[in-house]
Amino acid sequence: MSAFAAIVRRDLILAVRHRAEAANPLLFFLVVVSLVPLGLSPRREVLALIAPGVVWIGALLATLLSLERMFRTDFEDGSLELMLVSPRPLPLIVLAKILAHWLVTGLPLLAAAPLIALLLGLPAGSLPVLLATLALGTPALSAVGSIGVALTVGLRRGGMLLSLLVLPLYVPVLVFAASAVAAAADGLPASGQLYVLGALAALSFSLAPAAAAAALRISMS
């Protein structure tokens, strides 16, 4: 367990030392969401209709853009190779990387959610559900994304390919999270969607580390 804590701690310290870089996903999220009213229409009823989807697509893209950092720098400075030869189970190490990635990129999205809800005119009553979907959904995004990064880490231009690999796998999270927020905005119960999101998060957290570990072993061979 100490290796797990050590890796989480190391990644958090690295993120704090590169504060500007770590803030980029959050800023990206804010910018994308605030572009939507400019592109579509600032009318309240239009925004209310599309807000849940816009928030979630923003979160999806913000996560996607920050995914590469999960293994890329470790690959470049060689520490990834040390993690591979370490006697600790590789899936556990990957799980620590996923957790650190979520703490750095997913958690700030939660903090920004009230502001986003305000900008898009989501009713205040749906804010708890929005926070719940982000709390359950973004960890799943980080976990599933780790597989894609692990598969493309050795490639020089893996960025576009990474989105091609990862975005289709994000569909279930997007569907259930956006519909939970939409239901809450209409004053309907959203517990069903939240349960499914929780199940998706549990599933991705149990399977993705093993898959990403296998992918890392292939990429680094």
Added chain:
Amino acid sequence: MWAFLHRFASPPHFYRLSGRMAPWLGWACLGTMLGGLYGGLVAAPPDYQQGESYRIIFVHVPSAWMSLFIYVVMAGASAVALVWRMKLAEVVAVASAPVGASFTFLALVTGSLWGKPMWGTYWVWDARLTSELILLFLYFGVIGLHSAIEDRRTASRAAGLFAIIGVVNIPIIHFSVEWWSTLHQGPTVTKLSAPSIHLSMLVPLLLMAVAFKLFYVTVLLMRARCEVLERERNAGWVRALIAREGSE
């Protein structure tokens, strides 16, 4: 069983055997396809509701079946390749991907061509169409990953792992999309749950399905032969083969 499998899976043996099998399978495919097309386009009666335009199902439904079937074959072959390091399984998985993507594309195109007279529009965000589209994206992911990695064996192992991950995800994606579309739109799709199909339409449909399977196996063998030759180009048997072909 294992000894047979290993002998069959050795590249030179596979190359010889598949070269002999491919033409037969190709002719069988042509025969069943002509039979199925005749049965479907000429012999079967027009539908009492959809008229003649329903006939596109004789291409559409088999290609939709193939799109899923080939994905499962590809993932199964990839699993075999990852577990037992069997070279031939890698080749099968790699050779299947473009064929499967083509069938998926065909299913999408024929589906939207059918949708124009039936639904009045080429594209509807219907659950099946949407999950078929995402399946196509997954195929593109497999192909893209394979072509992005230089080393052939690493490439096919990485693409194979992604194919397996896709298999885990396809049911989840399908059900989430299905749930999503029942939430979003009304009864446009209930037309799809048609009454049981008449025998004069079922027989050509099944013939076409068999023809498409045969087509897949034929193309797979041809592509796999090519892939095997390229991979083994420095092996003794390929050099001997080239020397023999050259002297003739």
